[in-house]
Amino acid sequence: MSSTTRSKSHVSVLTSAINPLANPRGAKKLCELCQNLAYLQCTKCRVTFYCDTEHQQADWVGIHEKICQLLIPIRTAMPFHSLQADRDHHRAQILHRQEELIEISRAVAQKKLFEGKYQESLPAAQLSLRCAMDVYGPSAVQLVPAYLLLAEANVGLGSLSQAEGYLSQAEWTVMKTPECSQTVRHQLHRNLGRLYTATENLEGALLHFANDVYYASEEYGLDNIVTCGGYFLMANVFIKQEKMDIASSLYTEVASTWHSHLTKLLETHTPGSMTLEHSFDEAQQAEADQMLRAMLKVQESSPKQATAQNTLVAHSLAMLWFLGGSPDKALEFGRKALQSSQLVPDHSLTEPIQGLLQLAAERGPHLTIAS
16 A cells, blocks of 8 residues: 555544534534535544545545544634633733744744645645734734745646735735845745746746845845745756856855854764754755755756855755754765865865764764775
8 A cells, every 4th residue: 555545544533524504503614725505524623624634634644634533622612711811811822822833833844945845735734824814903013924935836836827926915914114134135025036937927927036035134244044945046047047156156145154053063062962953944954955956956966066055065964964853865965075085185174074974973883984
């Protein structure tokens, strides 16, 4: 039996059929994903409903498995409290759980987007938007991150008109909120740049990515892993324009930023055997892996390979996966980095790479430094 079949059969066990006609008058049960009339109920939380097994499966894989039990107190009717203090305390607890749910669903959606799982990201992004609306209202600036997640997913799926709709909502909200943070502004321009790239408006894309870098650097600084995401996207546009020298220069900036960041993390966390989850979240790890792999692939396929840059990127990937608890992948990229480092005049990275290979081999007893 395939993993997909096992997953579907497992999910089907977690539902029971409901009869819409049996619902109390005025109490419609609607599908979590499409808001149509529901015929299935999740048997674990009993507060989530679906129109069919396809939407139930999509929601389970997308987000529901992670937050099933968190939904129970949020979606269960508030018990009667005779004292106002008790009612206020209960509302405060629900608000805290809703805010927690927004953050979890946002992080899950972002991780799936970095992994290229655009369809899977939609349930988490939709939940993030609904929860934000419940907490902050339908026109608050706090809805913008969810709009941007939905826009990015739709760009990835090729649904550009839907992406444009979400971005228009986000842009309008930001325009009428003068006190909007630099973080939200950089995220908006990054996603507008993605849309313009997808529609082949490359000059427009570069303008938005430049604004992305400006706002991100105002918030985080120039030499920051958040800011360098804009450089990476700009480099991809320059590749489309066949301006490889500019793209290579930007890739070098991205590689240097991540290499410096991961080197500091490795120095900090190795003594305590800490892993990446204590350093930054899964979405950031997925983003780093996606960017670094893409850069390595472009450089390795280029007629003029930048060996020094290859060394930097491969070493960064090795550190990333070592900190992420995957010594086998750390060894794979570490060997590649060591091989590249021996082809450049500057051997300053050779010793750190050899040290990392030794650590990875010790972390995985069945692994060896030699390929």
